[in-house]
Structures are given as structure tokens and as C-alpha cells.
Amino acid sequence: MTSFDQVGSAPRPQSLMLTFFGIHALGREVALSAGSLIEVFGQAEITEDAVRSTLTRMVKRGLLERHRRGRKTYFGPTERATRVLQDGHDRIWHTGAVNRDWDGTWTLVGFSLPEAWRSERHDLRSRLVWGGFGPLQNGLWVAPGTVDVPEVVAGLGLDSYLRVFQGAAAVGPTDARTVLHSAFDVESIAKGYEAFLTRWSTDAPQAGGTSALVRQLLLHADWLELVRQDPHLPAEHLPEGWPAAAAEERFHDLAHRCEEPARQEAATALDMIQAALP
Template sequence: MTSFDQAGSAPRPQSLMLSFFGIHALGRDVALSASSLIDVFGQAGITEDAVRSTLTRMVKRGLLERHRRGRKTYFGLTPRAADVLQDGHDRIWHTGAVNRDWDGTWTLVGFSLPEAWRSERHDLRSRLVWNGFGPLQNGLWVAPGTVDVPEVVSGLGLDSYLRVFQGATAVAPTDARTVLHTAFDVESIAKGYEAFLTRWSNGAQGPGGPGAQVPSEAGALVRQLLLHTDWLEQVRQDPHLPAEHLPADWPAARAEERFHELARRYEESARQEAARALDAITVTAAGE
């Protein structure tokens, strides 16, 4: 019983956990007890074993830090995780889902990595996708607008393998619409927003549509978590394509309006539930 992505599959427990920390811990220098997380996630249909294994994996991946208080274990965000979540927060609440301000420029990244560098290639492509790039052709990726590529690839150690250009304008026989439909799965992105609208068509009752039900006993805290996780998944899949080159009925604006409507509806009740349910301690940014 969780929200579903556009392909109909439930989000991973780690995605839910990151969303939860983004809502209730980002910017607060707090750590949350494992026991209270188990209780809350149990309401979302996530088992205790799944919560514990997710927390352990996130610690190993450098996303969470453990803090001991007596016999209790608490988990707080690492600076790395906080940066990722802050970026997601900014995309949701500031950047928005509809790009009405494109100035016609592109950022191009060309790269050629040794064949054996599969991990490095995967990391680079993941960074590019998250920052709005799509593959235009083999070894050449493109994003609308100006992207800070050095920041995007920071820490990967691949600078000497990259060729970066900005400000390019598509000219005949290439046009902007062709670039978008070549580098990005525009139809799939639209279907993602339409699916979001379908899942959340029942208002406060949670996701609607086949197989995407939220138990009637789920409170605002769980509904808020599922909503935010689901919406962030849509934002992640959308490279913020220029609205002027998309269909007139592009569903991003309607989906975003629905998200904001429900987010406001759940916010206060979810905050009150969290205050009752969460066992939190204050921690410093550096740890204990």
C-alpha cells in the first residue's frame, strides 16, 4: 500500500525514507529514533525489517548518520543527503514543474569514457539525468537552458573526459522541438503527470485508480509522505522542458496545482501527527 510511479510500481522504501527526512528533518539539525520511524512507516505498509534494512543501507551509503542515546538509536541526515534533499525541495517549491522562462539556449556535454569504466559512466549519466540532460546522440547530452556543469559533475574526477558548450542555438535542419523529442521521452513524461493526476483524483482519500489505494485508516502524516514521494518522482523524471515547445495541453501545470492543493490540505494535520509520533533529538551538523 504505497503510492505508485507512472509504470505502476511502488516507490522503494529508501525513496520514502528520504522524502520523510526531507519533510521532517531537513534544516532542523535533528535525528529521529528508529522506533518512531518503524511505527510511522508501519502505517504506510512498510515492515519493521524493511525499515531497519533501509536505515542500515542509507548509513552505509553516507546518507544517514547514527546517533546513540542510551539504548536508543537515532538517525540524522548527512551533509550529502541534506544537499540532495535541499535540491529536491527547491525544485518542488521554487523552480516549479513548468518552464515558461526558457531563453532559447542549450547546454551540451560530450564525453567519451574508457569502456571498462561502467560505474563511472553510470554515475555521470545519473548526474546528468537528475540535472535535466538527455542523450541527443552517442556521447552527446543536452539540457535546455544554462546548467552549471562543473557543479553537476563535482567529485566524479571526470573533468578531462568532458567537453562542455553553452549558448548553442538549434539551426536548420535542426529545431528545438526535434531536439526535445530526440533527447527526451516527452510522451512518457506527460504520461507520468497524467498518472499522478489519476492516482490523486480522490482528494484527501489519497491515490485513486486501479491498485493504488491508501487504507482508510491512514492519517495525514502517511498521506503527506506518499504525496511528496510521488510528486518528487515526477519532478525527477521531468528535465524541465520549455513549455513553448510542448503540447498546449501539457499536464504538468494541472498536476502541480493538484500537488500544492493536497500538500496544503495535509500539512497542519501531518505536522500535529509528527509531533506526537516522532521521537527526535537535536544534533550538530558534524554529528554527536
């Protein structure tokens, strides 16, 4: 059986669950039964207890909505989760892993929070990383391109502590390559793509007779985790032979190969009902 050892470090159950709903529920307004989720995730070596506790936590966090039909419980994504799932879908299929269209614009966010606000600082930094920012220097973060900062930091209540700027090219003695290598761990990002290529060699999706449904889940979760950690740096300022393009091509090839067998398995393995967003 394909295990998490073969696809890198084990994704968190919540990340896997979101990925699964992104594949099978996004745009369909459906809810999946707890029983079928337990069955599928069991094939991915996730225990029933872990599945149930993950579903409960995701309901409490406003990511899933419960729907009861007789003695069965179904779960569907909330409006909040749907936005997260759509963002993941767009990053995979539209934004892409290689940024060849950078117009030279930078978005900068400066902030200074009270020393005691450790939790707020952590939340802000997490949102900035999610939004493609990297720390240029203490209290100053930068991202290539135009970023909707109000959307990135929405709900944190920290707007009055932020200073946001957008502008064109860096000027001497600063250059774009220096900014990228100062704010982002370019080498680590490259290694992530190289590791993906190693994990998902041509033979990997066929390993051990694992079901296409599980292979699809592991493949998408692995790739989504990778592209979400990639700030989409402009290709023109990255080292020659940047591995993102080859990794993306490998993902698309394997995703296409898994799609139809996984769809056929899902048709029989998944117990779902129609469930409009609340």
C-alpha cells in the first residue's frame, strides 16, 4: 500500500480532509457520509478515531457542516471552507507553479505589534506566509506582485498596526534577486519540488495496488501543500533549471492518469447527498 512514507512527511488529517472535499465536493453542493470517509481514509492509514475527531474539529472551526439523514451523518463544506477549497483549486490549476508574468510590482507590509502579543504576531505571520510574503527584515515583509492585503489579514483586527505599500522595481543598490534570496528560502523551495519529483516517480502511483481514490488524494494533498508553501517567485530571477516546471508537469500527468479510475471508485465508494451551503 502507498503510505505517507512514500509521499513525504504525513499530511495533517485536516489537510487531507480539505483536499478530499476539494476534489469531490467543490462546486457540487454535496455532503459525504462519515462512514464512507472512514472507509476511504482507512485505506490511507488514517484511523477511524482520527477521522471522527478531525470531522468534529472541522465542524467546531466552521469548516464543515453536519447533515443528518436518519441514523447517518453527512458532512459538507461551509461557505468559509469553500473559499479555502477554491483558493487551493485556483493555485493548482490556474495560478500554476511557475511565475512567468511578473510585472516588477512589489507589495510590502510593515508592522510593529506590542511585545506581549505573541499569538497575534504568529497569526499575522502565518497569514502573510499564506499570502506569498517573506520577511525582508525585522517588521518588513515583501511579496512579488500585487497582493490583496486586506483579504489576507481579514478578521485579525490588526489593520491599524499595518503599513502597506505597493510599488515598482527595486532600485540600486538593491536588486530583485537580492530581495528574493533575502526574504525567501529559495534553496528550500527548490528542494521541495525536487523531492516531489523523487517521491512521485513514474512508478510511484502504481505502488502496492493502492486504490486510485487514495493515490489521487495523496498526490493532490502533497502537491497542494507544496504550492501553498511556494510564494510564486518570478521565474526570471530564480536559478537556472528551476524544478517547479518539471514537478508541475509530473503532477498534471499523474493527476490525469488517476482521474478516471478515481472517479469510478468514488461513484461506488462515496455515500453522498445533495446539501446546499448553509
